[in-house]
Amino acid sequence: MSPRLIFWISNVVRIFLVLAGTALAAYFWGLVPGLIIGFLVLLTMFLIQLVYLQRLGDWLDNPSSSRLPDGSGAWTEVFSRLYKLRRGDEKNQAELTEWLARFRQAMTLLPDGVVIMDDVLFLEWCNPAAEHHLGLSLSQDKGMRVTNLVRSPEFMDYIILGRYETPLTLSFRDRKLIAHIIPFENRRQILVTHDVTESERIDMMRRDFIANASHELRTPLTVINGFLEIASLQPDLDIPTRNAHLKLMSEQGERMQRLVEDMLTLTRLESVDHLLRTEVVNMRGLLEQILQEAEALSAGRHQISLSVEGPDIKGSTDEIRSALTNLVTNAIRYTPQGGRIEICWQSVEQGAKFSVRDNGIGISPEHISRLTERFYRVDKSRSRETQGTGLGLAIVKHVLLRHNAQLFIESTPEVGSVFAVQFPGTVLHQLH
Incomplete structure (x- = not known):
């Protein structure tokens, strides 16, 4: 019924x-x-x-x-x-409240900025990324006109013209943003911002790297091609001249080989697929090998000493050898004949510390912050004389990043330099 x-x-x-x-x-x-x-x-x-x-x-x-x-x-x-x-x-x-909470949580975690506005551009809601990109504050700016909050002539022109089908490239608050307004419903609009500052920086670094690498390779190739052209045009060169040419070509070929090897090393260290394989590094044995190589490179022109009082650590032996060898090699190259170089490995309160001290030519303060940049040289002519590739300290930086270590540099012109590496306590090898 x-x-x-x-x-x-x-x-x-x-x-x-x-x-x-x-x-x-x-x-x-x-x-x-x-x-x-x-x-x-x-x-x-x-x-x-x-x-x-x-x-x-x-x-x-x-x-x-x-x-x-x-x-x-x-x-x-x-x-x-x-x-x-x-x-x-x-x-x-x-259910709607739960979905709204999930939506807001998802918007909060987005790396892109999201701003919801009404049809007259009054702020209704924004996520933390938008607050960071545009300098907004949802608690303080809600209900205010976005054009009064984002004071940029480019943004104002974009709003006035209303050509929202094309994104706007906006330089704002020392950052580079891609902004795009998307109308939805009848009385609301979404402003989406994407921060491309880091990608632009990486692209610039890549362009600079390619330009620098091309420049560094062009010089030895020019020398080699020039001598080969001379040899082909003048087959009856006297033996001393021919030998001198062959020696210079050999040196330039070795320089190109070192440069390519260093570039490949940097690429491998930066690759996400190249995982760090940790092992117990015998620091005494490693530093003794580095000392022998340093004495061979110095050929008796410097006084080199080694002090080992620190523990073994966990990490990649090959990578740590590469980083520490670069630091010692630089000290030898930039210290005049008769100078002193002190290599030290010791335990400290924070973990373990490696240092290389020399009384060489030193470095001016304005150069220190840029020393780990690729191909950066304080004195380009001297660097070529010492057969440096300009990538040694960049390799050191990436190796230390992979081992959670830090590089500290102290230097005074005409007095000397100290390059120190601080390894954290987490990489120390504990004996049982």
């Missing part, structure tokens, strides 16, 4: 009972008393309906499934249906 049919049957039965009760009262006590009793019963029923209507009105002002009023008769079915509807609404609202 349908609810509607039950509603009408129950109400007809109630009316019939009232009429029957009125007729019985009139039969026993007379017509007037019977009518009065019937009127009072109807008035009571009417007042009960008014009470239920008032309860319903109060509930509608603040609907909640936990405080739904009780009713009798037809009101039982009404309140039951209202309870089901309210429960469904609360469930939908809870």
Whole structure:
């Protein structure tokens, strides 16, 4: 039986009972008393309906499934249906709230900035990335016009022209951003910002690297090709001249080989696929080998000493040898004949420390912060004389980054330099 049919049957039965009760009262006590009793019963029923209507009105002002009023008769079915509807609404609202929280959490984690504005560019919401990119503050700037917050002529022109199909490249707050406005709904717009500062810097470094590498390779290739052309045009060169040419070509060929090897080493160190393979590094044995190589390179022109008082560490033996050898080799190349070079390995409170001290030509303060840049040279002519590739300290920097170590440089012109490497306690090898 349908609810509607039950509603009408129950109400007809109630009316019939009232009429029957009125007729019985009139039969026993007379017509007037019977009518009065019937009127009072109807008035009571009417007042009960008014009470239920008032309860319903109060509930509608603040609907909640936990405080739904009780009713009798037809009101039982009404309140039951209202309870089901309210429960469904609360469930939908809870799901929407959860999805909104998830959406905001996802927007918070996005690396790109997202700003939601109305049709007249008043700020409604933005994520932390947008706050960082554009200098906004959601708590303070909500409800304010975005064009008053982002004070940039380029951005204003982009808004005025309204050509949103093309993104805007924006230089703002010392950063380079790609901004794009996307209209959605009828009265809202989304401003998306993408920070390309780092990618631009990497692209510039790549271009500089290619340009520098090409320049460094061009010189030895020019020398070799020039001597080969002379040899082909003058096959009767005297032996001393020919030998001198061959010696210079051999030196330039070795220089190119060192340069290519260093570039390949840098590429390998920067590759995410080249994982660090840790092992126990015998520091005493390693430093003794480096000392022998240093003495061979110096050929007796310097006083070189070695002090080993530190522990073994965990890391890549080949990479650490490469980094430390570069530091020692630089000290030899930039220290005049008769100078002193002190190599030291010791335990310190923070872990272990390697240092190379010399009394060489020294470095001016303005150059120190750039020494680990690729192909950066303080004195290009002297660097070529010492057969440096300009990549040694860049290799040192990347090796130390892979071992969580730090490079410290102290230098005074015409006094000397100290290059120190601080290894953290986490890489120390503990003997059991």
